Amino acid sequence: MDRLKTLEIFQAVADKGSFVRAANALDLSTPTVTRAVQDLEQLLGARLLQRTTRRVSLTAEGGRVLEHGRALLRAFDELTAESGRSASEVAGDIRLTAPASFGASRLGPVLARFMARHSQLRVELVLTDAPLDLVEHGIDLALRVASELHGSLIARQIGEASMGVFAAPAYLQRRSVPRRPEELSRHDCLIYSGTGRKTPWRFTHAVTRQRVEPAIDGKLCANNGEALLAAAVHGSGLAFLPHFVAGDAVARGELQAVLEDWVSPSLGVHLAYSSRRQQPLRVRALIEHLARELNHDSVPALLAA
Structure with a gap:
């Protein structure tokens, strides 16, 4: 028999002082109640109840087991109640991760509006360009700006980042303005490695549709877009x-776009998570909120070429 159910039966017998009264209270047969207590005594290797023809009383060991058993049953009831709230209320804790450059400047107001509507919610925002393992780091939801995601993730694309x-005008004046992607090999390129590998620079001409992936090199490689921005x-x-x-x-006027006749593949803006199974309502609600706000407000305005 389920051990929590066994503890519940033992508690009822102790409280009622009778196997019969406990069976009636739990809507069980008396033999079922008797067998449950016997199974618990055998499991623990101790007599828990003194039985006479007139009454049932606790042994010293039974008193200790009853005290611990009540605590376990209360904890289980609290866990069940909290899980029920997770399924029906937008409440509790959410751990969200996002790229540092995107999250620092854009997510604060978006999350503030969400939390203003849900006062029982707490959000921990982890800003990093590293593709964290969601399960290992206890992440409920990840906002990822990437061309592709790990195959183990479930993702919903909500936009694109062009x-x-x-480059800075001073750099272009000093080194010349590149007109074709092939000319990038003669320039100092600031290379992003936040995905764990160097991101290739790919281009397609807007008119001729010619495709080019030039060889690039540079003295600075960083795993953070803001660092590369500052260097540029x-x-x-x-x-x-x-x-x-x-x-x-x-x-x-601090930077100037170059190679504007050439188009590069956009990055997808994704909301990713590890499992759909019994996902808390608070996480589902945040997914819908981010998809709505970023798709219809922040993302198109910020990501347009």
Whole structure:
């Protein structure tokens, strides 16, 4: 018999002082109740009840088992209640991860609006460009900006991030403006490695549809887009970045887009998680909120080429 059920039966016998009364209270047969207590005594290797023809009482060992058993049953009831709330209420804790450059500037207001509507919710935002293992790091939901995701993840694409090549005007004046992708091999390129490998720079001509993947090299390789952005602004070289990362610097005149006749494959903006099985309502609600807000507000405005 289920051990929690066995503890519940033992508790009822102790509280009622009778196998018969406990059986009636639990809507079980008296032999079932008697066998459950015997099974528990055999499992624990101790007599838990003193039985006479007139009454049932606890032994010293039975008293200790009853105390621990009550605590276990209370804890299970609390766990069941909390799990029920997870299925029916937007409440509890969510651990969300997102790229540092995207999350730091864009997710704060989006999450604030979500949490304002759900006062019982707590969100931990983990900003990193590293593709964390969601299970190992206890991540409920990941916002990933990438061309492809690990095959073990379940993902919903909510937008696209267009890419471009950017450099500071001072760098271009010093080194010349590249007109074709092949010319990038003669430039200092700032290389992104946040996915664990160097991201290739691929281009397709907007008119002729010619495809080029030039050989690139440079003195700076980083796993964070903001670091490459800062280096580009300071004139260190050409950076291949999403428009949402470089857009503000371009607007301020700190960076200039080059190779504008050439188009690079966009990165997908994904909401990823490890399993659909019994996903808490709070996570499902956050997925819908992020998909709605980022798809209809932040993403198109920021990611447009």
